[in-house]
Amino acid sequence: MSSVSPIQIPGRLPLLLTNEGVLLPGSTMRTSVDSARNLQLVRSRLLKGTSLQSTILGVIPNTPDPASDAQDLPPLHRIGTAALAVQVVGSNWPKPHYTLLITGLCRFQIVQVLKEKPYPVAEVEQLDRLEEFPNTCKTREELGELSEQFYKYAVQLVEMLDMSVPAVAKLRRLLDSLPREALPDILTSIIRTSNKEKLQILDAVSLEERFKMTIPLLVRQIEGLKLLQKTRKHKQDDDKRVIAIRPIRRITHIPGALEDDDEDEDNDDIVMLERKIRTSSMPEQAHKVCVKEIKRLKKMPQSMPEYALTRNYLELMVELPWNKSTTDRLDIRAARILLDNDHYAMEKLKKRVLEYLAVRQLKNNLKGPILCFVGPPGVGKTSVGRSVAKTLGREFHRIALGGVCDQSDIRGHRRTYVGSMPGRIINGLKTVGVNNPVFLLDEVDKLGKSLQGDPAAALLEVLDPEQNHNFTDHYLNVAFDLSQVLFIATANTTATIPPALLDRMEIIQVPGYTQEEKIEIAHRHLIPKQLEQHGLTPQQIQIPQVTTLDIITRYTREAGVRSLDRKFGAICRAVAVKVAEGQHKEAKLDRSDVAEGEGCREQILEDAKPESVSDTPDLALPPEMPILIDFHALKDILGPPMYEMEVIVLISLLMASSLL
């Protein structure tokens, strides 16, 4: 006999009418409250009442409550669940609405409705016993075989689930500790059942009937799970087969054939990534981080946003050239020839660069100052940097610093940051794929400053030979050795370079060019380069030195040669059009030749007149080669001279002022 008396629910209960789900004893459910009667109940019993008794409600399922409390109470479902309101959340705006968290205690049946307004209250009869300390042995005896059968199915079902999930393990323990008569209600609310089935279980007041009704539901769920596991196993077998035959399929890939599942590919990629980490020559510290991250990645569901982040991180880590470098070609004589071939004049600059390279040749691992070329735009600072890389046989990478005002541009964002990326230094290393490139830090004088930190301060660490072997990008979070990188900086002026940065660099001034130097540069470098870029040959275009001088004096006003270079580009484009049209006309003439004979062609050639570059009558003959760019052609292509006009305006202004 049980030594404890059963717990009684109050004889009168306020009724909460629900229509959404069915609350069974022993289970918990959330229900929304928006009808007038239910709102009243919540306000006066739950929000005002403070006793435990006031939080006990009678939940009547399957009963739609009319929108207005003026309407009659609908017919009530006979059996309900006495419930404890555990939580009330909600607001009064824009209209009153609450959500209740309720836990089912036991069944009751309505004896009679005592009042209907403002919310219904009924006299109820408790149907289930609620014992404080259930005596499971006694219950087992009473229920006999039916309960035993139910228990076995319940255990079978739970053991088919993933026991590593804490909630499943807890449920398994509960099966042994809970009174048997509570199990049908609890399991019905856990397994996949319809509201109608739940309602039938609620209405099954006799325990025997309840067990009988729940067993088929358990069996149905077990069969469903078995089927699911079977299909999963098939799929896994298929997956294994796909992985096994994948190398063959890759070789015999048929265009248009179905691609493998994304998921399979991802798993494959992770295996590859792991292999790359194992075989990569990264330092021990970086290797440790990668091993830790890949372990995390394997446990992560692919749908997690962190999955993609970790994968990108690991891909960058294996791609970085931790130990990969090019061998330097340090031949000073060859370097001198190459620099001379690429650049005219700039004697001082070339001399200093050669000295620098010579010292490097004698003493490897030179921890010398960073060279910084300072001069007006277009004097060839960037292009000398490129030549230095070429002479050394190193990779070249330009990092444009103009306008950079965030220090994470240099040092990267921490990985916790949304959209985090490595900085430009690490990105550059990934691009070139070696750890000893020439990095040209272009326009260091145009670095900005902002609330996001001072990029110049970050550059100090990069450029300091004492520190940069341990450069830590925020994104990588492990040190990368930058001591093999050759940094060269360029600037237009030293005035705006932060003093600490300036202190780490050796300034080499690159002055502007004289007219004579510009003419030489144009004819030795700029014109041949432009001809090549436009597919022209010296047999097709001729630019005399006087024309170059005209362009320099009348069309450009600069210390460097960038504008001059652009003007040659414009001339080459115009000539390219003429040449292409000429080829077309020649082809036409050849055809008319065949039709009308030699005599006719001679006649046409006799009539031919010399033409200017701009004038293109359709019937005209192909232009004479090479096309000469004289002053008139220049005017046709580039328009009237810009600076001559300015001078005229200036003179006329001066004259006007002297007259006044």
Ligand SMILES: Nc1ncnc2c1ncn2[C@@H]1O[C@H](COP(=O)(O)OP(=O)(O)OP(=O)(O)O)[C@@H](O)[C@H]1O
């Ligand atoms: N001495 C030279 N010999 C041959 N080519 C030159 C010389 N000086 C400049 N150039 C050419 O002029 C063009 C512009 O040069 P570059 O881009 O290196 O100028 P820059 O000084 O770096 O300009 P900025 O300060 O605007 O970056 C390039 O095509 C370069 O080859």
